[in-house]
Amino acid sequence: MTRRELIERMADRLQVPEHSAQVFLHAFFDVSKSMLRSGETVALGALGTWTPEHDPDGVFRSVIYAPSHAASPVPVGEDIVSGPASSIDSRHFIPAEALAIAHPSGRSPVDVADIVIEVQRGFAEEALTEETPVEEAPTDAAPEEESVEDEYPGEEEYIVEAVPGDTDAGDMLTDEGDFLEEDFDEVEAEGMEAESMEAESMEGHGIEDDEVEDDAVFHRNRDQLYHPPEERSNRALLFVALGLTLVVLIIILSLLFGSDEKASFGDRRHEPNSATIPSAGTWNETAEPESSRYELTANTVKLTIQRSI
C-alpha cells in the first residue's frame, strides 16, 4: 500500500476529503519523526513502538521497531510513570467530555461548578458501565488508562454539601437535571459548528504534493536540515554604506567650498539691483561694477568658510 493508497483508504473510511487525510498523515508522522530525533521512544498504539538508537557521541543513528503485541524494548517499571501525558493525566485527570461540555468555546471563563457537575455525571455513567465487563485492548495505552482510572478520586469527594442559607448551592444541586438537559442541547449545536470549522481549517492547510519529492530535492533538504548554511555577514554591506556616506560628505563639502558660483548667489542676494541685464550698448558701463562684484563674491566666500569653520 503506497502512501497515496493509504490516504485514499483513510479518506474513504472516515468520509472526509483526501486532503484532510493527507494533512493528518503528514503532520502525524512528521511529529513522530521529530520526537524520535529528539531521543524519545514513540509508541503509536496498535502500530507499534519505535525506539531511537544513539552513537556513543549521542548522535541519532538508527531505530528499533517493536510491533504492538511484542514486549516493549524499553523496560518500564510498574511504579514508573513515564511520559508527559501519562504523568499529568494520572495526577490531575479531568475527563475530556466534562471539559468540552462545561467549557465548549475555549475562550470564556471556566465555571468550576459546571466541571464538578459533569465529573459527577461521568462517574455515574462509569458506575453503570462497570457492571458490564469490557475487554482490554492489546495496546500500549491500556495500562495507562487503568492506572488513570485507579487514581480517580471517589465520587463522595466531589459531593458538595448545601449549606443552610446558601441558596445557590442548593439550587445548583436540585436543578442539576434541568441544567444538564439544557446544556446538552447547546453543546450539541456548538459541537456541530466546531466540527465544521475544524474541517475547514484542515482543508486550508496546504502541503506540497508527494510527486515533488524526488531524490535530488530530498537529499538537498536533508543536507540543509542537518547542515544548515551559515548566515551571511553584513560586513560588506556596512563598508558599502560607509563608502556612500563618505561620497555624500565629499559632495557636500565640495559644494560648500569648491565652487565660486555658489558665492555669486549670495552676491545677488545682497545686491539685487545689480542683477539687471546689460543691454548691447551699455556693456562698457557695466564693466566697472563687475570688478566690484568679484570683490563682493570673494568676501562672501571668505564669510562662508568662516561660518562653516
Next chain:
Amino acid sequence: MAALKDILYRTAANIGVDADALQSYADALSSIVEEAHRRGEDVELMTFGTLRPEGSEPRFTPHASLLPPRDGDEA
C-alpha cells in the same frame, strides 16, 4: 516515552485543530494498517517508513529522511 496521545496533541497543535478530532483519524490509521498486515501487504507510512510483513510480525524499514545522512551519501 511519547504515547499516541502526545503525538496527537502535537499534531493537533501543528495543524490547528482540536486533539479530540484527530482521535478518529488515528483509529482509522491503526485499523487500516492492521488490515493490511493481515493481508500480508506492505504499508508505506508516508515519509516515516514502511511496514513489511515478515512471518507473523511486521518489519519496519525507515524512510531515508528519518535517519541522518551518513558519510559518503549523495549530496
